[in-house]
Amino acid sequence: MTSPLSSSPAWKALLAHRDALAGATAADHWQASPERGAAFTFPCAGLVVDFSKQPVAPETLALLCALARERQVPESIEKLFTGEPVNVTEGRPALHMALRGDEHAKVDGVDIRVEIQREREHFRAFVEAVRDGRWKGATGKAISAVVAIGIGGSASGPQLVLRALAPDHEGPQVRFAANIDPAELDQALAGLDPATTLLVVVSKTFTTEETMANALAARAWLEAALGPAALAHHVVAATSRPDRAIAWGLPECNVFGFAEWIGGRFSLWSSAGMPIALGLGMAAFDHLLAGAHAADLEFRSTPLERNVPALMALIGLWNRDALGAPHHVMLPYAARLEGLVLYLQQLEMESNGKRVTTTGEPLDRPTVPAIWGAPGTTGQHSFHQWLHQGTEAFACDFIVVAKAMGSDPDRHARLLAHALAQSEAFMDGLxxxxxxxxxxxxxxxxxxxxxxxxxxxLGALIALYEHKVYAQACLWGINAFDQFGVELGKTLAGRILPAVRGENAALTPATHHLLGIIHKLAQSD
Structure with missing residues (x-):
C-alpha cells in the first residue's frame, strides 16, 4: 500500500495509543506485568527473540498488527515469494529466497527451479575441485589462496560469513579487495604466489567501476607472472551478465551466473557467495542456506502476532515514527560478528533509505533510522557512554550467543554478563x-x-533481517530493492575523473576549488 502513513486509520489509532501510554517505558510495563517476558519472546528458525524490553504493551502489538494488515503486509509477503515484480521501479521480482529452498516459483511464466539447480551444480563442482586440488593453476599447482574482488553486498556478505564462521575455515585462505583505493588490492595480493592464487570477480552487471578497475589490476598482476594464458586457470566470475565476463576474456565454464532478480545486497546465497564456499566448504554453505530457508518458511507462514521478522519491522516502525528514534544501534556480543554492522548498514539503509513511495509520492514520515554499532564489549569503551547518558533517542538490538565461542567458558560467561548488564542498564538506568x-x-x-x-x-539471523527490511518497506510503501541514490555519485565521479587526472573537464566552482587544494598538496614535498 502506498497511501501516506499519516492518513492511515490504523496509524492514527497507534498515535492515540502512544499518547495514552504517556511515555511508559519497558521498565514500567515490567513493573505492571512481571510475567511479561514469556508474552513478548518468540522463537524463529532456531533463534529466540526477546522483545520484552521494548516500550510496547500487548495493545501496542495488536495495533501494530492491525496496521500491518491495513498496509497489506501479509499479501505483500506472498507476492515476494511467488515472484511478483515487487521491485516496481525496475520491473523485477526479488527471489533470493528461491536460492535457499526447494519451492517452485515462476518468473515471466517460467519455473526457475531448473535453472537454479543447474547453476548450483556448476558452482558445487567447481568449489569441490578447487578445495580437493583437482583444479590446477597454470603451472600445475593447486590453489591455496583466493582473492575476492567485489564491492557492496558482493563483499560485505561473504566477509561477514567468513569472519563469523572462522573456526570452520579449512579451505584456501580468502582475502578481499572491495575499495578502489589501490592500497586495498595491493594488501590483498601482498605475499601471494600468482601460481596458487584464484581471483573471484563478483559484479552483478560486470561493469561496477571499483570492481572492474581492481579486476584489471589483479589480472595484470597474474599475467605479468604467468602470461595471458593463465587467465583461464586463475580467474572466475560471478555475474548476472555472463556475456560481459566472456567478452572480458573468461572461458564460459569460468563464469557462474545469477539472475537479474537477485539484488547485490541479497546475493551471498548465489554464486556471489563463492568465497564462502571455497573457504568453508559446500556443507557449511548448504547449512547457511538451510538456516535462511527455515526463516523464510516462518516469515511466509506465521501469523503476524508471532512472526518475528514482521514484529521486528513493526516495533522498529513504532520506535522510528511514533517515538522519534533516529538511530538503531547494533550490538552483537560476539567478536566474530564484527562484520554484521557493516552488512546491516547496507541491507537496511540502501534498501529503505528512500524519500518517495513506490508511486513516486513524497513520504510524510521518516523511514529507516541510521544503522551503526560495534561488537560488545568493545563498544562499551567507545560509544556506550553516549547510549547511557546522551540526549538522542535510539533503539538497539543485542545479539547474544548462548554457547561459548572460544576456548574459555569463563570469559564467555563474562561476555554474557556484560550483555545482560547493558540490556538491564538501558532499560532501568540509574x-x-x-x-x-x-x-x-x-x-x-x-x-x-x-x-x-x-x-x-547465522543463515537464519541474516534472513531474519532481510525479511524485516522488506516488511518495513511494505509498511512505508517504498521499494526496498532499488538504489538510485547510489547511481548519482557514480555519474558525477565519471564527470570529475578527467579533471582529477589533469585533463580539461567542466566542474562546479565548489568542486574546482576542492580539487585545487588536493592537486596542490599532492605536488608538495
Missing amino acids: DVPDAHKACPGGRATTTIVLPSLDAMH
Missing part, C-alpha cells in the same frame, strides 16, 4: 542524586539469542 552519574534508562532494546554461532543459525 537514579541517584548526583546528576553526573545518573542514567535515565528507558532505552528500547531487543535481544536475539543464537544457540551457537554456526552456519545454520
Whole structure:
C-alpha cells in the first residue's frame, strides 16, 4: 500500500495509543506485568527473540498488527515469494529466497527451479575441485589462496560469513579487495604466489567501476607472472551478465551466473557467495542456506502476532515514527560478528533509505533510522557512554550467543554478563542524586539469542533481517530493492575523473576549488 502513513486509520489509532501510554517505558510495563517476558519472546528458525524490553504493551502489538494488515503486509509477503515484480521501479521480482529452498516459483511464466539447480551444480563442482586440488593453476599447482574482488553486498556478505564462521575455515585462505583505493588490492595480493592464487570477480552487471578497475589490476598482476594464458586457470566470475565476463576474456565454464532478480545486497546465497564456499566448504554453505530457508518458511507462514521478522519491522516502525528514534544501534556480543554492522548498514539503509513511495509520492514520515554499532564489549569503551547518558533517542538490538565461542567458558560467561548488564542498564538506568552519574534508562532494546554461532543459525539471523527490511518497506510503501541514490555519485565521479587526472573537464566552482587544494598538496614535498 502506498497511501501516506499519516492518513492511515490504523496509524492514527497507534498515535492515540502512544499518547495514552504517556511515555511508559519497558521498565514500567515490567513493573505492571512481571510475567511479561514469556508474552513478548518468540522463537524463529532456531533463534529466540526477546522483545520484552521494548516500550510496547500487548495493545501496542495488536495495533501494530492491525496496521500491518491495513498496509497489506501479509499479501505483500506472498507476492515476494511467488515472484511478483515487487521491485516496481525496475520491473523485477526479488527471489533470493528461491536460492535457499526447494519451492517452485515462476518468473515471466517460467519455473526457475531448473535453472537454479543447474547453476548450483556448476558452482558445487567447481568449489569441490578447487578445495580437493583437482583444479590446477597454470603451472600445475593447486590453489591455496583466493582473492575476492567485489564491492557492496558482493563483499560485505561473504566477509561477514567468513569472519563469523572462522573456526570452520579449512579451505584456501580468502582475502578481499572491495575499495578502489589501490592500497586495498595491493594488501590483498601482498605475499601471494600468482601460481596458487584464484581471483573471484563478483559484479552483478560486470561493469561496477571499483570492481572492474581492481579486476584489471589483479589480472595484470597474474599475467605479468604467468602470461595471458593463465587467465583461464586463475580467474572466475560471478555475474548476472555472463556475456560481459566472456567478452572480458573468461572461458564460459569460468563464469557462474545469477539472475537479474537477485539484488547485490541479497546475493551471498548465489554464486556471489563463492568465497564462502571455497573457504568453508559446500556443507557449511548448504547449512547457511538451510538456516535462511527455515526463516523464510516462518516469515511466509506465521501469523503476524508471532512472526518475528514482521514484529521486528513493526516495533522498529513504532520506535522510528511514533517515538522519534533516529538511530538503531547494533550490538552483537560476539567478536566474530564484527562484520554484521557493516552488512546491516547496507541491507537496511540502501534498501529503505528512500524519500518517495513506490508511486513516486513524497513520504510524510521518516523511514529507516541510521544503522551503526560495534561488537560488545568493545563498544562499551567507545560509544556506550553516549547510549547511557546522551540526549538522542535510539533503539538497539543485542545479539547474544548462548554457547561459548572460544576456548574459555569463563570469559564467555563474562561476555554474557556484560550483555545482560547493558540490556538491564538501558532499560532501568540509574537514579541517584548526583546528576553526573545518573542514567535515565528507558532505552528500547531487543535481544536475539543464537544457540551457537554456526552456519545454520547465522543463515537464519541474516534472513531474519532481510525479511524485516522488506516488511518495513511494505509498511512505508517504498521499494526496498532499488538504489538510485547510489547511481548519482557514480555519474558525477565519471564527470570529475578527467579533471582529477589533469585533463580539461567542466566542474562546479565548489568542486574546482576542492580539487585545487588536493592537486596542490599532492605536488608538495
